[in-house]
Amino acid sequence: MGGLFWNKIFAAVLATALVVFGIKELSHKFIHSEQPETPGFAVVIENTSSDTAVAEIIKEVSLAELLSxxxxxxxERIAKKCTACHTFEKDGGNKIGPALWNVIGRDAAAADGFKYSSALSASGLNWSFENLNLFLKKPKELVPGTSMSFMGLKKAKDRANFLLWLREKSDAPMSLPAFAAPVVEAAGDMLDEVTEQASSAVEATGDGVAEVLEKAADMTTVPTSANE
Ligand code: HEC
Structure with a gap:
């Protein structure tokens, strides 16, 4: 009996040591495997979908800012580059290119009686400020196969000046894109994402602790069962 008593004491001490060691070891391992490599919110940076979202927003913001x-x-001076092929007046009609009165906000390839390329007809584009900006920068880049043979307007400022002028060539000029809204929206999205990441990290920590405790429980049973 005496031998068994000391065995039990020994087992208890050993178990305690193992538990302490185990917790240390596991938490060490846990910290290394579960924490992000880079401290802070590297998770946000690693996420490519939010990266592209941010890039989109920056693009929109910069156009809105340029327009403002x-x-x-x-x-109006830029428009002279277009008038060989387009009219901008109300009921101006089609020339080599389609009539451009009311073009902002209109679906692509929608001018009455104009024979568009199949590329533009199938593009599914709507002429928002952003899409017009891209089209005018390099028509063949936004719509490969378009029949508009025009090199494009290289300077962002020229495009913004032109779009502001073009906006007036309409029965109901579309309001300029606001640049505060997308930024606020993006900030909200990012906050959501960070919160989500944080709560899953907390969850993972909980799992880690549970695992340590489970392991500890296992370890305490090993020496005693070995003695039975
Ligand atoms: C050499 C002739 C030519 C010049 C110059 C030209 N365009 Fe065009 N444009 C066209 C043709 C042709 C189309 C139809 C393209 C197609 O069907 O793919 C077109 C289409 C367009 C469209 C699409 C309209 C719609 O209904 O979907 C816009 C917008 C446009 N041009 C704007 C401009 C602007 C702005 C300029 C001047 C900076 C310009 N274009 C210069 C020939 C021209």
Whole structure:
């Protein structure tokens, strides 16, 4: 009996040591495997979907910002590059290119009586400020196969000035894109994501602790059962 008593004491001490060691070891392992490599919110940076979202927003914001500082009278000069092929007046009609009155906000390839390329007809585009900006920068890049043979307007400022002028060529000029809204929206999205990441990290920590405790329980049973 005496031997068994000391065995039990020994087992208890050993178990305690193992538990302490186990917790240390496991938490060590846990910290290394579950924590992000880079401290802080590297998770957000690693996420490619939010990366592209941010890039989109920056693009939209910069166009909106350019438009807010654009000059319609400077834009009128740019329009001269288009008038060989397009009309901008109400009921101006089609020329080599389609009539462009009311074009902002209109679906692509929707001017009455104009024979569009199949590329533009199938594009499914709507002429938002952003899409027009891309089209005018390099028509063949946004719509490969378009029959509009025009090199494009290289300068972002020229495009913004022109778009501001073009906006007036409409029965109901579309409101300029606001640049505060997308930023606020993006901030909200990012906050959601961070919160989600944080709560899953907390969950993982909980799992880790449960695992340590389970392991500890296992270890305490090993020496005693070995003695039976
Ligand atoms: C050499 C002739 C030519 C010039 C110059 C030209 N375009 Fe075009 N444009 C076209 C043709 C042709 C199309 C039809 C394209 C197609 O069907 O793929 C077109 C289509 C368009 C469209 C699409 C319209 C719609 O109904 O979907 C826009 C917008 C446009 N042009 C704007 C401009 C602007 C702005 C300029 C001047 C900066 C310009 N274009 C210069 C020939 C021209």
């Amino acid at each position: 500082g654009a000059s319609a009278s400077s834009g």
